[in-house]
Amino acid sequence: MAPTRTAAPHAGLDADQLLALLRNMLTQRAVDTRGFQLNRQGKIAIAMGSEGHEAVQAGAGMAFVRGKDVLYPYYRNTGITLACGFTLEDLFRSQFARATDTTAGRSIINHVTDKRKGIASISSIIASQCTHAVGAAYAFKLRGERDRIALCTFGEGATSEGEWHEAVNFASIHRVPVVFLCENNQWAISTPIAKQMRNPDVATRAAGYGIPGVSVDGFDPIAVYAAVHAARERAVSGGGPTLIEAKCYRFLSHTTDDDDRTYRSREEVARARERDPVPRFERYLTDAGITDAAAIEALRKEIARHVNAVTDAIEAEPLPLPETLYDGVYAGPTDPWLT
Numbered sequence: 189m190a191p192t193r194t195a196a197p198h199a200g201l202d203a204d205q206l207l208a209l210l211r212n213m214l215t216q217r218a219v220d221t222r223g224f225q226l227n228r229q230g231k232i233a234i235a236m237g238s239e240g241h242e243a244v245q246a247g248a249g250m251a252f253v254r255g256k257d258v259l260y261p262y263y264r265n266t267g268i269t270l271a272c273g274f275t276l277e278d279l280f281r282s283q284f285a286r287a288t289d290t291t292a293g294r295s296i297i298n299h300v301t302d303k304r305k306g307i308a309s310i311s312s313i314i315a316s317q318c319t320h321a322v323g324a325a326y327a328f329k330l331r332g333e334r335d336r337i338a339l340c341t342f343g344e345g346a347t348s349e350g351e352w353h354e355a356v357n358f359a360s361i362h363r364v365p366v367v368f369l370c371e372n373n374q375w376a377i378s379t380p381i382a383k384q385m386r387n388p389d390v391a392t393r394a395a396g397y398g399i400p401g402v403s404v405d406g407f408d409p410i411a412v413y414a415a416v417h418a419a420r421e422r423a424v425s426g427g428g429p430t431l432i433e434a435k436c437y438r439f440l441s442h443t444t445d446d447d448d449r450t451y452r453s454r455e456e457v458a459r460a461r462e463r464d465p466v467p468r469f470e471r472y473l474t475d476a477g478i479t480d481a482a483a484i485e486a487l488r489k490e491i492a493r494h495v496n497a498v499t500d501a502i503e504a505e506p507l508p509l510p511e512t513l514y515d516g517v518y519a520g521p522t523d524p525w526l527t
């Protein structure tokens with residue numbers, strides 16, 4: 189994998205930013221744990237975990253410039269949406285499908301959106317967000333909004349979709365200010381990457397479109413930050429798109445509706461967990477003297493308490509009323525079947 193660390197220590201991130209990365213990663217893990225519990229308790233319909241993607245998302249979120257950039261995420265993006273300013277409360281409003289959710293409880297969970305924060309609505313159709321992201325970024329270019337980019341995330345499975353190739357090709361030809369970030373977790377539900385493409389490095393796909401392709405260690409949040417930050421700089425200076433591949437692993441099943449024991453061995457998952465990005469980054473920070481084990485433990489407990497308090501509060505919020513079923517769907521009469 190190409191080295192992405194810059195000469196500056198910690199890629200230029202200061203202690204507060206490094207601790208923000210850790211907080212984001214620990215929050216992702218706490219959200220995943222709580223989400224899977226809530227599903228087993230029958231309180232939410234489905235949960236989708238980001239475990240194994242924590243470093244990718246914390247690092248990429250740190251490079252996102254709030255108030256300027258737009259994020260075109262996919263469903264496995266708890267950490268990056270939080271890092272871009274989405275609140276934990278709104279995240280659980282989506283999970284509980286409450287009336288107070290930003291889509292009024294209409295979207296499948298993790299399909300979050302907040303226009304005010306530059307977080308586009310997630311489409312479940314794999315790779316369709318790529319053409320949306322390119323369209324938004326092309327608009328920035330046409331309007332002369334030079335300091336804005338679209339950050340577009342997807343899994344390696346998405347790179348087999350025609351829409352992904354169309355998006356990258358168009359972005360390349362028109363030098364669109366978009367950063368493509370592939371979270372390569374090796375599996376697209378039950379399809380391993382070897383059945384997806386002959387070349388195991390998604391980044392090499394960039395060469396076919398004449399744009400830079402960078403492969404980074406997706407278990408290292410600083411490496412991901414450095415790569416996304418550099419790609420962003422390139423995009424805002426008129427250099428066009430970059431494809432970044434962050435190699436990570438999906439530790440949990442695809443969703444709570446999936447049993448990954450049917451298609452991958454426990455040994456494979458255990459081997460990947462030996463490289464778990466969370467304890468690895470904790471060690472990195474303690475070795476660098478940024479924090480210590482006691483402070484990390486206290487932070488972990490504080491986050492768990494906060495996540496539990498938020499889920500208790502959101503669970504008590506109202507469900508959408510049946511009579512609002514057609515709100516926001518049709519213009520005119522709200523019940524098309526009765527009029």
Ligand SMILES: Cc1ncc(C[n+]2csc(CCOP(=O)(O)OP(=O)(O)O)c2C)c(N)n1
Nearest residue numbers: 264312313314343344345346373375376377
């Ligand atoms: C066009 C389309 N085809 C198939 C699906 C069903 N589907 C949902 S998630 C998924 C796997 C995607 O894998 P990947 O892009 O690698 O992301 P990951 O879930 O591994 O993070 C598939 C095939 C879909 N939603 N849309």
